[in-house]
Amino acid sequence: MRKNTLIYASVTFLILLLGIFWYYGTGPDVKIVDMHAPPVGVRESGQLDMVLQNNGSKPVDVWLEVENAFVDKNGDARSTSRLIISSDSENPWDVELVSLQKPIHLLPGNNSVSVWLGYELSGEYPVNVKVVENSRILDEGTCLVQIPMPELHLKLEYEMESRNNSDIYRIYGYLINNGSGSARDVSTNLTVTDEQTGKTVLTSSVIHYVRSQDKTALWTWPDYPYAIVELAHGDPSGESYMPVQNVVIGTGGDQFLINVTSTWQDQVVSAELLIPSEEGSR
């Protein structure tokens, strides 16, 4: 009786071991051999490029579970919906956009796979990728993705033209980004203040987008300035200056402070011009 029990227990244990080995030890041999993500701008789409190596002799279907590929402004990670499969061809357009709703098909050898990335805040994000087959994790890897900050500054300049009885100041400006991260939804406010009375005579606000290491003009219409200040030494010219919206009409003795302030997240930059002024700018 005891002998029998011992045999049965041994057989059970052996079957259990075989089962565990079969279940956990015979999955396809797939490895993440490379992960790379260039810096991505805030609110811009980026890509995490990976090389998945299928060491088997047959194609294998695996699922990819990606964490932190999309992070919203509250820091919450969202699910990734699509990724790109490259055929490793030299043609950059020879890629397939597939859904993470289904397994991806890995051919024997190296397979290039890219995952879309997107972040609403700058910083550093660990993107974790799990290669899964039937609930078994075949391999796992993490790549730190940099979301650099923009470095904004403003530049104002003007041209003056005397016409009839008026001095017309045409003001131009640029929002310049010297940083490696782009800035979307930069709120740029213009305030024109009468220096004698301290009263604000004009305000306007526009949203800009500036790429990394680029600049964007503050004016809207080509060949038309951002703002115009007309100082009339008699009757004003009566010109509407359309399509320029930021127009201030003053008299010969007036002096106006032009202030432009741009705000992106917690970055605030400004520039000022005094019109008229011998130096031209402060």
Next chain:
Amino acid sequence: MHMTKRYELFSCRYAKFFILLLLFSGICSGCLGHDPLEARVEKLVKSLGDEDQNISSASSYALVDIGEPAVNSLIKALKDDDPQVRSLAAYALGEIGDQKAAAPLIEVLDDPSPEVRMRAASSLGWLRASEAVGPLIGLLKDENETVVLSAVCALGALKDPRAVEPLLEVLNNDDYTVHISDDYTMHMDVILALTDIGDPRAVDPLLDLLDDTYVGSRAANALGHFESEEVFGKLTKFLRSSNPTTRVNAVKVCYGLQDPASIPYLIEMLDDKAPDVRKEAAYALIYFIEPEEVAQTELPLIDALGDRDPEVQEVAARSLGRIESKDSIPYLKELLQAKNQNVQIAAVAALGNIGDPEAVDSLTAILGDDSWLVRKGIVDSLVKIGDPRAIDPLISSLGDENYRVRQSAADGLGQLGDQRAVEPLLKALETEREREVRVAEVRALGELGGPEAIEGLRRISTDMEEYGYVRNAAEELLIKIEEGGEANVSSTS
């Protein structure tokens, strides 16, 4: 005794066998677990009925992404109680494009929900399911006009001649309200479907529509896709119709057919009493550019330059430019002084297309025109002509008040390749504010090359306060120049 048996049952041989069985089934159930893809498909199909449209639509897109593995579940979903599920399933099946969905989709063409019938009809069109032609023809009598519209489009996609007569019946049916409220959508879609099918039986009914103010032009366009032998013989009657709308649309048919047999008719129509007909005839002649055709059309078009209607003059000038008529140059030069700006611009463009240096002085003389469109046209034409006398006017246009003129001048100076332009381009870059003009100037420097241009490009390529687009263009041009290749930077931003 009874107790002993029970004890033996649970403690001995049977119990051990039972434990083994349990272990086996446990391992097997682990190994043969529910397929995660199947589970996902089931979940997504269930979500097709979600009240939140974002979720139900996103689920249908996800099922389309999954593709073939979702087809069976979607076919089952065509019988769901919820019409929203049936409708989105029908949509997804069409998008996936698996032929085994055709028969189940045909079955739901009589679904009580019009949305389901509409989606099923559209999907059958996408599937190119020829077995659906009969049922789709039946659907042309559906009480819901949107369903009829989907059936019309699907029949067009199937290109089956059996659909011609039923589609013509729809074309003759004036009971539909969609085409009145929505700009004749039904008629237009039927015309498109008939064009796709391309059956000659559609020619006569389409010709009969040429007098229609709303769909006549669409019918003309459709007729242009048929073979000329099937159409032109019957068209001549319409070219001579007493109705000017019919004549205009009949001329439009000639654009598509491009049959040289239509040339004498079109020339005759340059003298039509209706200006719209004369204009369309002048425009139609643009399509005949073979020397023997030009020999017929050139003089009548030159005569049309003197038409009393400026729109006819404009089109005639453009046609003469297109056929590169050298004989028309003196007449086109006269039109440079026309009061009508469009005529002036057409004459400028035509002289550029003809490309004869004889026009350079006349064009340069009006470079001070008030209209930037005229000035830009002149710059473009001077570049096309390519005469060295154009360099100075182009350099002076770098200072034009309009950025499009400055941009064209910079592009042109690059194309003409005269080294005299390097210094003015570098000077213009000192003050130019518009990004598109700056990049054109940079590209021109790249085309011209030489030590001064290279030095300028180097300066721009390292200026961190330059527009990124312009800096990158300068960088790319320098690399190409250094590699000894031809500098040519894409113009897309």
